[in-house]
Amino acid sequence: xxxxxxxxxxxxxxxxxxxxxxxxxxxxxxxxxxxxxxxxxxxxxxxxxxxxxxxxxxxxxxxxxxxxxxxxxxxxxxxxxxxxxxxxxxxxxxxxxxxxxxxxxxxxxxxxxxxxxxxxxxxxxxxxxxxxxxxxxxxxxxxxxxxxxxxxxxxxxxxxxxxxxxxxxxxxxxxxxxxxxxxxxxxxxxxxxxxxxxxxxxxxxxxxxxxxxxxxxxxxxxxxxxxxxxxxxxxxxxxxxxxxxxxxxxxxxxxxxxxxxxxxxxxxxxxxxxxxxxxxxxxxxxxxxxxxxxxxxxxxxxxxxxxxxxxxxxxxxxxxxxxxxxxxxxxxxxxxxxxxxxxxxxxxxxxxxxxxxxxxx
Amino acid sequence: xxxxxxxxxxxxxxxxxxxxxxxxxxxxxxxxxxxxxxxxxxxxxxxxxxxxxxxxxxxxxxxxxxxxxxxxxxxxxxxxxxxxxxxxxxxxxxxxxxxxxxxxxxxxxxxxxxxxxxxxxxxxxxxxxxxxxxxxxxxxxxxxxxxxxxxxxxxxxxxxxxxxxxxxxxxxxxxxxxxxxxxxxxxxxxxxxxxxxxxxxxxxxxxxxxxxxxxxxxxxxxxxxxxxxxxxxxxxxxxxxxxxxxxxxxxxxxxxxxxxxxxxxxxxxxxxxxxxxxxxxxxxxxxxxxxxxxxxxxxxxxxxxxxxxxxxxxxxxxxxxxxxxxxxxxxxxxxxxxxxxxxxxxxxxxxxxxxxxxxxxxxxxxxxxxxxxxxxxxxxxxxxxxxxxxxxxxxxxxxxxxxxxxxxxxxxxxxxxxxxxxxxxxxxxxxxxxxxxxx
Numbered sequence: 095x096x097x098x099x100x101x102x103x104x105x106x107x108x109x110x111x112x113x114x115x116x117x118x119x120x121x122x123x124x125x126x127x128x129x130x131x132x133x134x135x136x137x138x139x140x141x142x143x144x145x146x147x148x149x150x151x152x153x154x155x156x157x158x159x160x161x162x163x164x165x166x167x168x169x170x171x172x173x174x175x176x177x178x179x180x181x182x183x184x185x186x187x188x189x190x191x192x193x194x195x196x197x198x199x200x201x202x203x204x205x206x207x208x209x210x211x212x213x214x215x216x217x218x219x220x221x222x223x224x225x226x227x228x229x230x231x232x233x234x235x236x237x238x239x240x241x242x243x244x245x246x247x248x249x250x251x252x253x254x255x256x257x258x259x260x261x262x263x264x265x266x267x268x269x270x271x272x273x274x275x276x277x278x279x280x281x282x283x284x285x286x287x288x289x290x291x292x293x294x295x296x297x298x299x300x301x302x303x304x305x306x307x308x309x310x311x312x313x314x315x316x317x318x319x320x321x322x323x324x325x326x327x328x329x330x331x332x333x334x335x336x337x338x339x340x341x342x343x344x345x346x347x348x349x350x351x352x353x354x355x356x357x358x359x360x361x362x363x364x365x366x367x368x369x370x371x372x373x374x375x376x377x378x379x380x381x382x383x384x385x386x387x388x389x390x391x392x393x394x395x396x397x398x399x400x401x402x403x404x405x406x407x408x409x410x411x412x413x414x415x416x417x418x419x420x421x422x423x424x425x426x427x428x429x430x431x432x433x434x435x436x437x438x439x440x441x442x443x444x445x446x447x448x449x450x451x452x453x454x455x
Numbered sequence: 456x457x458x459x460x461x462x463x464x465x466x467x468x469x470x471x472x473x474x475x476x477x478x479x480x481x482x483x484x485x486x487x488x489x490x491x492x493x494x495x496x497x498x499x500x501x502x503x504x505x506x507x508x509x510x511x512x513x514x515x516x517x518x519x520x521x522x523x524x525x526x527x528x529x530x531x532x533x534x535x536x537x538x539x540x541x542x543x544x545x546x547x548x549x550x551x552x553x554x555x556x557x558x559x560x561x562x563x564x565x566x567x568x569x570x571x572x573x574x575x576x577x578x579x580x581x582x583x584x585x586x587x588x589x590x591x592x593x594x595x596x597x598x599x600x601x602x603x604x605x606x607x608x609x610x611x612x613x614x615x616x617x618x619x620x621x622x623x624x625x626x627x628x629x630x631x632x633x634x635x636x637x638x639x640x641x642x643x644x645x646x647x648x649x650x651x652x653x654x655x656x657x658x659x660x661x662x663x664x665x666x667x668x669x670x671x672x673x674x675x676x677x678x679x680x681x682x683x684x685x686x687x688x689x690x691x692x693x694x695x696x697x698x699x700x701x702x703x704x705x706x707x708x709x710x711x712x713x714x715x716x717x718x719x720x721x722x723x724x725x726x727x728x729x730x731x732x733x734x735x736x737x738x739x740x741x742x743x744x745x746x747x748x749x750x751x752x753x754x755x756x757x758x759x760x761x762x763x764x765x766x767x768x769x770x771x772x773x774x775x776x777x778x779x780x781x782x783x784x785x786x787x788x789x790x791x792x793x794x795x796x797x798x799x800x801x802x803x804x805x806x807x808x809x810x811x812x813x814x815x816x817x818x819x820x821x822x823x824x825x826x827x828x829x830x831x832x833x834x835x836x837x838x839x840x841x842x843x844x845x846x847x848x849x850x851x852x853x854x855x856x857x858x859x860x861x862x863x864x865x866x867x868x869x870x871x872x873x874x875x876x877x878x879x880x881x882x883x884x885x886x887x888x889x890x891x892x893x894x
Contacts, residue, residue, distance in 0.1 A: 202548060328567060335559055339546050345509055346615065347535030347563030392549035 124180045140172045182307040183413045184406040189319045189368040191405020193361040194379025199333035200357045207379035208365035212275030217369030218299040219282045220245020226292035239370035246369045250362020299373035301426030322364040330395030377435025460523030462487045462651035469516030477503040479675045492662040493655040495672035501655035535563035538619040539612035550595035560614025586610045602633035622654035638665045660712045687711045731880045732756030735803035741767035742811035749873035751775045760796035788819045810838040813851030821854035828861035835863045
């Protein structure tokens with residue numbers, strides 16, 4: 095870069111470095127935080143021991159007075175409980191950040207996010223129906239996420255079916271999603287009211303949490319989010335042009351309607367992965383792209399991957415805040431993302447009002 | 456050896472939106488390198504024609520070819536390498552740096568994984584230079600002035616490096632200095648790079664100044680096509696724009712320019728010279744308004760009389776640009792007004808008598824129609840059942856009966872009357888209202 099940014103919000107390298115360093119510190123900090131207190135030094139040793147396959151710190155608990163069984167219990171807590179949980183937070187946060195950024199891009203609306211569009215609600219409804227109506231209850235661990243996934247994807251497809259209509263504008267689409275979200279919530283309430291027994295289980299999906307985290311779950315989620323996220327990130331240039339309006343984009347060589355369909359589909363899928371394993375976690379998808387745009391401008395080639403990074407760190411922070419505020423147990427994360435997200439979002443809105451009367455980011 | 460295909464070839468293009476005909480049988484051929492201005496009043500079809508050239512809409516009839524290939528056969532990417540578009544105004548929401556914005560125009564030349572290359576950057580900077588914005592390259596697109604922004608939009612379109620550039624009223628939001636600036640730049644680029652330009656403009660003087668050729672559209676028809684000198688005339692302005700203007704020659708440039716003087720109400724409906732008629736409506740008190748509207752919508756030249764000023768029919772006539780013989784408010788029809796009315800009646804090819812209330816002040820209207828009943832088709836609209844029209848103590852009904860005796864055709868309502876007029880004038884082998892017409 096030869097010319098310095100004056101007003102156009104060119105990404106600044108030191109912001110990226112700051113976020114990266116902060117992120118790594120946050121991750122290390124998070125790895126030692128959870129239901130059980132772990133001494134910092136011990137925790138770091140266990141991490142390094144496990145990460146390097148015993149090359150560093152051959153004895154994970156060297157220098158402590160822990161007996162081998164206590165040591166392996168600590169190792170289990172750090173390695174098999176905390177780490178999968180924090181990784182799932184990162185993966186899901188990234189998925190939601192990406193989904194939010196791409197939906198905001200494709201709808202040219204800073205309020206678009208998977209929650210608003212009903213994609214998340216569809217997932218919860220899917221999980222609720224499978225649970226309440228006892229389909230395949232024998233293996234609920236497997237079926238619940240699967241049906242949450244199906245519910246989210248089905249909602250996304252429904253929005254897409256509307257999007258294929260020849261005269262549907264972006265605004266129509268967005269409002270369709272909003273209407274759909276409300277309808278799904280209503281159906282969900284009905285299902286739960288008629289089956290009170292199911293509501294406790296289903297509330298996991300309603301409030302969102304990291305309770306399902308394990309190395310297996312993380313592996314599936316990571317693979318899926320990585321693949322879908324890569325595909326989404328390949329649409330940066332197209333999303334940039336779509337910001338100029340779909341006609342201008344088309345005259346510049348972007349197949350606007352096809353790109354719109356593709357991005358909505360991918361965003362629904364990536365949201366579905368998140369909802370399947372963690373339920374509804376709001377505001378990550380909404381807020382992360384806004385933070386990115388303030389820090390790095392509005393080039394979607396950067397906004398997409400950066401929203402994934404910010405979303406990941408945001409959700410991880412929410413997890414940490416939950417442990418710090420209520421030591422010993424992990425609260426539903428949706429509560430904390432809302433507590434952090436809403437005031438921040440309002441702040442952004444009011445700051446930006448000067449520039450964009452109707453909320454164009 | 457075959458000559459190279461023209462940049463644009465439009466043949467028999469027809470586009471309708473629902474029942475509205477936006478373009479009718481439009482022919483246009485633009486040789487490579489030419490600067491053509493599409494002129495015409497609002498709603499004449501300029502934008503629709505440009506959108507058809509961009510492949511944004513499916514024509515209902517005819518074809519559009521760019522450089523010898525039907526636009527519909529080209530992929531969106533291929534299209535973007537042949538034709539770039541400068542819209543009237545671009546809805547810019549993100550404050551991206553100008554250079555980045557111009558680089559968006561390189562999209563059709565980049566592969567899926569391509570980043571902006573140094574060549575792309577150099578190209579974009581050259582274009583910013585050409586539009587006079589090189590010192591603003593790092594500024595946000597939303598922070599520059601309106602005139603600069605439109606130049607930036609032009610730069611983005613130019614970055615596509617297409618041999619054809621379409622501009623849709625690119626200067627309509629600019630002040631005169633920026634209008635001249637933008638068009639001179641486009642003109643210069645067209646000359647130096649051999650870029651073909653088709654620009655929709657509604658300012659005819661700007662058009663005359665920059666265009667090699669002006670194509671005039673009116674209500675979806677191509678009504679004139681030629682050099683500014685050939686096309687611009689006082690008659691054209693009156694006919695198409697409904698403006699009385701004076702045509703002058705600029706002694707320095709040798710180009711014609713127009714000085715508009717006032718609105719010409721008697722020729723305002725633009726298809727007047729092209730469309731059949733006149734159809735004369737005898738009305739009053741609002742009874743004639745549906746007829747005036749229906750017949751105007753059908754594309755007929757419509758006249759009316761004798762109406763009283765401030766009356767609903769008189770106001771409708773004025774709003775529609777219908778020529779009418781008009782009397783002062785509530786006054787009995789004077790001899791002069793009646794004479795004017797008779798002139799209109801004489802010219803009419805069909806006379807339609809609305810179901811208006813007949814009083815002493817307008818009884819003369821029916822009496823004046825009577826002599827024409829034998830020569831001109833006369834349609835009389837029946838009143839709605841149970842509605843009395845005669846407030847003269849019998850003279851009004853007697854006059855209507857006399858019309859019937861003289862061969863007038865009675866119809867049930869205004870719509871039926873309009874349909875009957877369409878039938879009458881179509882069977883008389885006149886060009887229909889939607890027939891192609893040349894100026």
